[in-house]
Amino acid sequence: EIVLTQSPGNLSLSPGERASLSCRASRRVSSNYLGWYQHKPGQAPRLLIYGASRRATGIPDRFSGSGSGTDFTLIISRLEPEDFAVYYCQQYGGSPPYTFGQGTKLEI
């Protein structure tokens, strides 16, 4: 099983600042199969980034993803008030086929 470890667990920033979220895998992950989600209370998770660096439909360009192998990063270049949420990385492949990181809570 590929374990995804996200850091930090909590991140306190202000609107306008830059956020950098990390996702480290216990084994190499195909870059094609690494995604990032935003999750707000009472809402469905929302796919932000797929294939490590491709923005999903309708996602603002302040969100960007990068990385390969075992280290991946989500950057939010200039935080908007609506960006405060929990962020998860997720990989596909192996057994089990889907795994999520434990999440990073981005708070004001």
Place this chain on the structure above:
Amino acid sequence: EVQLVESGGGLFQPGGSLRLSCAASGFTVSSSYMSWVRQAPGKGLEWVSVIYDGGTTSYADSVKGRFTISRDNSQNTLFLQLNSLRAEDTAVYYCARDGGYNYGHNLDYWGQGILVTVSS
């Protein structure tokens, strides 16, 4: 427009059973990989099960032997049968569509979620 709507949640006793449904529109369930993902109170997202377009299924170890994923192609609906319920199955359950190879097999559409509470 793609939509996923879950139903069937509620309060259930330990050892009991229930079936969750996820009605899909805007795409064909049988042509997609479809997953169930859950979030226990205060916890993160946990993948539960997938049914592939060919009908093969896979489960997380935590539910293997107790939960069964299936679909009804005529109703374009995904199901999750939950048996031998435990308190730790208490969670919001989401159905989600895998976007396929071109979307990195990430989950591009999600339902709003349905709460399942297991308690005596």
